[in-house]
Amino acid sequence: MAQTSLALAVTLAGSSPLTGKKVLFVWGGWMGHEPDKCRDIFVPWLRSEGAVVTVSDTLESYVKLDQKNEVDLIIQAWTMGQIEGEQEKALLEAVSSGTGIAGWHGGLCDSFRNNTEYQFMTGGQWVAHPGGVIDYRVNITDHDDPVTKGLADFDMHSEQYYMHVDPNVKVLATTTFSDKYAGWIGGSVVPVAWKKYYGRGRVFYSSLGHVASDFSVPQALEIMKRGIRWACMSRYEPVEQWQKPVYGRLR
Numbered sequence: 001m002a003q004t005s006l007a008l009a010v011t012l013a014g015s016s017p018l019t020g021k022k023v024l025f026v027w028g029g030w031m032g033h034e035p036d037k038c039r040d041i042f043v044p045w046l047r048s049e050g051a052v053v054t055v056s057d058t059l060e061s062y063v064k065l066d067q068k069n070e071v072d073l074i075i076q077a078w079t080m081g082q083i084e085g086e087q088e089k090a091l092l093e094a095v096s097s098g099t100g101i102a103g104w105h106g107g108l109c110d111s112f113r114n115n116t117e118y119q120f121m122t123g124g125q126w127v128a129h130p131g132g133v134i135d136y137r138v139n140i141t142d143h144d145d146p147v148t149k150g151l152a153d154f155d156m157h158s159e160q161y162y163m164h165v166d167p168n169v170k171v172l173a174t175t176t177f178s179d180k181y182a183g184w185i186g187g188s189v190v191p192v193a194w195k196k197y198y199g200r201g202r203v204f205y206s207s208l209g210h211v212a213s214d215f216s217v218p219q220a221l222e223i224m225k226r227g228i229r230w231a232c233m234s235r236y237e238p239v240e241q242w243q244k245p246v247y248g249r250l251r
């Protein structure tokens, strides 16, 4: 049911925002997160949407992003690496000047543990996944945002990411932790997917995607695709005037 209605929604929306957009897909880091297999899911899809995609397996690609860069969107799948000073500086300048960035799981929010300005940009850092690969539920908390509109709560069998999250993000989905593996966190609600800005650049993150097969869950894949479509539009749409921080009043 979900896949049929999602496909219909995409058809009704007309051509993809990704059509003609220049996308830099950077993959690498810890291979346990299968960045290569994830690349092979998302790059063909990006091209099917009409994006002009450059695939790179080096962070040196960021150094080429100077202020004249025309890259609309960076997608990064790079867990537990080290980014050099010039690379980080170039990446952050690109995003702050309007290049969007999107990613999932450890590939965006457990990438460069020493780099706090990078984490200031992404809006979160993974710190634990109690119990390892477990069954858990994802709750859609924003039913109006285009990224999660029309989606119902769903189940995952994967790592449940416990994250330190920037309060200044727009949370779209959350998950609630049990006390089974870490007694003191029972009942804790942690964001799963969010939007934010870093300067003019749109940042989209979903914690779903420990391994490539996680994207066989239709909602996990759809959230990522929609987030990518949103993030590629930084240069073409005004800054969205929302404020829905983690600690804000819940509806």
Ligand SMILES: [Zn+2]
Binding pocket: 033, 105, 106, 159, 209, 210, 211
């Ligand atoms: Zn993982």
